[in-house]
Amino acid sequence: MTTTLLDQIQSADGPEILDPATGEFIARAPQTSAADLDDAVACAVRAQVSWAATPDPERQSALHAAADAVEAHAEELAQLLSREQGKPLNGPNARFEVGACVAWLRTAASIPVEPEVLLDDESGHAELHYRPLGVVGAIGPWNWPMMISVWQIAPSLRMGNTVVIKPSEYTPLSVLALVKVLNSALPADVLIAVPGDGSLGKQLTEHADIAKIMFTGSVTTGKAIIKTAADTMKRMTMELGGNDAGIVLDDADPAAIAEDLFWGAFINTGQTCAALKRLYVPDSIYEEVCQALTEVAAKMPMGIGLEEQNVLGPLQNAKQRDIVARLVDAAKDSGARVLIGADPDDDAAGFFYPATLVADIDPQNPLVTEEQFGPALPIIRYTDLDQAIEWANGLEVGLGSSVWSSDVARATEVAARLQAGTTWINKHGAIDPRVPFGGAKQSGFGLEFGLQGLKEVAQPHVIQR
Numbered sequence: 001m002t003t004t005l006l007d008q009i010q011s012a013d014g015p016e017i018l019d020p021a022t023g024e025f026i027a028r029a030p031q032t033s034a035a036d037l038d039d040a041v042a043c044a045v046r047a048q049v050s051w052a053a054t055p056d057p058e059r060q061s062a063l064h065a066a067a068d069a070v071e072a073h074a075e076e077l078a079q080l081l082s083r084e085q086g087k088p089l090n091g092p093n094a095r096f097e098v099g100a101c102v103a104w105l106r107t108a109a110s111i112p113v114e115p116e117v118l119l120d121d122e123s124g125h126a127e128l129h130y131r132p133l134g135v136v137g138a139i140g141p142w143n144w145p146m147m148i149s150v151w152q153i154a155p156s157l158r159m160g161n162t163v164v165i166k167p168s169e170y171t172p173l174s175v176l177a178l179v180k181v182l183n184s185a186l187p188a189d190v191l192i193a194v195p196g197d198g199s200l201g202k203q204l205t206e207h208a209d210i211a212k213i214m215f216t217g218s219v220t221t222g223k224a225i226i227k228t229a230a231d232t233m234k235r236m237t238m239e240l241g242g243n244d245a246g247i248v249l250d251d252a253d254p255a256a257i258a259e260d261l262f263w264g265a266f267i268n269t270g271q272t273c274a275a276l277k278r279l280y281v282p283d284s285i286y287e288e289v290c291q292a293l294t295e296v297a298a299k300m301p302m303g304i305g306l307e308e309q310n311v312l313g314p315l316q317n318a319k320q321r322d323i324v325a326r327l328v329d330a331a332k333d334s335g336a337r338v339l340i341g342a343d344p345d346d347d348a349a350g351f352f353y354p355a356t357l358v359a360d361i362d363p364q365n366p367l368v369t370e371e372q373f374g375p376a377l378p379i380i381r382y383t384d385l386d387q388a389i390e391w392a393n394g395l396e397v398g399l400g401s402s403v404w405s406s407d408v409a410r411a412t413e414v415a416a417r418l419q420a421g422t423t424w425i426n427k428h429g430a431i432d433p434r435v436p437f438g439g440a441k442q443s444g445f446g447l448e449f450g451l452q453g454l455k456e457v458a459q460p461h462v463i464q465r
Contacts, residue, residue, distance in 0.1 A: 005076055005177040014195075017173055020086035020314045021304045021350040029172040032194040034203055037164075040192045041209050044135045044162040047189035052132040052160035054187075056113070059158055063109035065185035067102045073181045074098045081146055081174045082305035082313075086351070091311030092267045101150045101178065104449075107433035108154035111451050118462070125465050130458035132160030133235060134211035137204045139225070141216045142170035142316050143271040143373075146178045151448050152214040153182070153191060159458045161211070162190045166204055169197045170317055205229045212236065212457060216273070219397065219442050237446030237456055240439060242399025243277050243371040245392035246428055247414060248289060249385070249405035250282040257404050257426065258292035264402065264428030266300070266355060269312050270375040271320070273443075274400040276428040278368050279379045280388040286381050290359050293379070294339045297355045304350075314351040315374055321351040324374035327367040328356055331378065336361035341376070363391050371397070385414070393419045398440035402428040 011030035019026055032040070051059070070077065078094040087093040119126040138152035145167060156163045167175035172195040179193040194200060205213050205228045212235040215225050222240040229236065246264065248257070264276035281289045302312035315321040328342050341356030356376040358367060367378045382388040392401060401420040405411035408425060415423040421439045424430055431437055431449070438447040446456050 005073065005180055006080060006173065009173060009176040009180055015169070017084060019083050019350075020316050021352070023349050026083050027173060029169075030176070030195055032166075032196045032200055034200075037194050037196075037200060037203055037207075040164050040194050041135060041207055043189040044164050044192055045209050047187065048132065048135055048160075048162040051157075051162055051187065051190045054160070056158075059160065060109040062186055063105050063154060063158060066182045067105035067109070069181045069185045070098065070102050070105065070178070074102075077146065077174070077177060077181065079306065080177055084171050084173050085142065085145060086305055086313040086316050087268055088303075088305040088307075088310040088313050090308060092263065093311065093313070094305065097144060097147045100147045104147070104150045104433045105154045107449075108158045108454065111434075111454060113159070113451065113454055119464070127463050129461045129463060130159065130455055131461050133457060133459050134161060135209060136161045136163045136212045136214060136457060137207065137210040137234075138163055138165040139201050139204065139213065139215045139217070140165065140167050140175060142168035143268060143273075145171040145174050148216050149175050149178060151216075155448070155454050156212075156214070156457045157186070157190060159454055161457055162192075164192050164194055164204065164210070166194050166196060166201050169195070201225075202228055205234070206232070208232055210234060214457075215239070217241070222444060237448060238439075238444035239273065239437075239446075239448065240399075240442065240444035241371050241373075241397060242273050242439065242443050243369070243395055243397050244274055244400040244402070244420070244428065245418070246276045246279045246402040246404065247385075247388050247392055247418075248279065248281045248285070249403065249407070249411065249414065250284050251406045251410070252285065252289075252404045253406060254285055254288040254292040258289070258296045260427055261289075261293060261404070262296040262300070265377045266297075266312065266375055267429060269302075269315065270324075270377075271316060271373055272429060274422070274429045274431070274437075276377070276402060277371060277373075278392075279377060280382050280391060281379055282385075282388075283381055283383045286359075286379075290339055290357070290379055293357055293377075297340050297357055300355060302352065302355065312355060312375065315353055316351070318351055320374060321353055324353050324372050324376055327370060327372050328358065328376050331358045331361055331365055331367040334362060334365055336365065336367075336378075339379075369395060389414065389417050393417075396441055397443045399443035400424065400429060402426075
C-alpha cells in the first residue's frame, strides 16, 4: 500500500487538526518536548559544520533538487494545505503557494554571492565576505505556512546555515509535509521541524545555540520574541503585521483597476500581512470605484477549498473570524454603508465570513485603524490628497502600500511620500523572490528575498590588508 505524506507525519496522540472549512478531522499533529527541541538544536549544530564546509555550488544544487522534489509532490502538498489552512486549490491560493515554494527555492539557489571589494588603492585592500551564522531558528505563520517557511529555509541553507523550524500550531501538518519532501533532497539534519505551541517557540528564541531568529507574524508576538532573544544577542529578521493603505488618485480608471484592487485586498481571503487593508478613494470617482469593486466581489465564489470552482475560502481559525466580525459590526454600528457582505451564516460549518466592502466609513473607525486580516475592506472617501497621505501614514505599521493612477509619474511622486517597506503602483502585494521585502516602523526589520535577503542570514566579515 502506498503511504501518503500525511501518513508519514501524523501522530497517534497529538492535538487534533480540523479542516476550517468543514470542521472535519484531518489528523493529529506530533508535538516536540523541551528535551526533543534541545536534541534537534544539537543535531543542527553538528550538521552545520559540514554543511558550511560544503562548496556553494553543491548547496545550490541541493536547493534545486529540493525544488524538484516539491514539484514532484505538488498536488499532494496543495491538497493537504487546502484542507488544513482552508485556502482553495485555485486562484492565488494553495496550488499557487506550492508553486511559490519552488520559485523561492530556485531563486535563492541561483543568485550569485561574491566577495565585495571595498577598497583597493595605495592605502590597502579590503574585502567584505559573508559567512554562515550557525543555526537559524524559524517561526512561521498559519496564513501562508509553506511559502513563508521556504522564505526562511531557502536563504538560510544557501548561506551555509542549518535550520530548526517551528510551524504554527494551527497549520503544522502542511509544513511537516513540506519539510519531509525537502529533506528527501537535503543532507541529514540541516533542516529539522519542531512542531509545538507558543511555549516551544519561546524555548527556541531563548536557546543559546540559535544564532538568528526569523519570524513572520503579529506585531505583539514579534515584540515578545525580541525580548526573549535579547539576552543572547540573536540576529533577527522580523516580518510583522501590516495594515496596508492604498490610495486611488483622481485620474484612475475604476473599471480598469477594480479586479487588481480586489485581489490586492482579498488574496488568501484577506489573510495576508501585505494585503490591501484600507483604501482611500477621491470623492470625484468614489461611487464608481465602489460600484466596480462590488461587481468584482459579487462574482468571486467562496466555499470549501477542495471544490475546484472556489477562489475564496474560510478564515483559518475561529479567533480570526471573530476579529473580522467584531470590526465589521463596529463599522455597521457607526453608520458605515455595507456595499456587499457582512451577513455571515453563523449556523454554517466552517469559519466562513463573506467578502465584505464597507463604504462611507470614518477614517478613525476600528475597521480602518486595526488590522482585520480577513475578507473585509473599508473604503475611505477623501477630497484632499495630502489628507489621504496623512491618513495612510498615520498608523504605527508600514509593511506595504500602493498608489493607483493612470499617470505613473504622478503615482511615483505620491509613492515616495508613503511610509512603508514597499509601495506598489497599480498593484498591491506583488512580491518577487528577486526583490527585497521588509517592513517599516512596527511592521518589523530586516529584509527577505534577493541578494539582500541572502546577506541577512550571513555574518559580514571584512578582511583587510
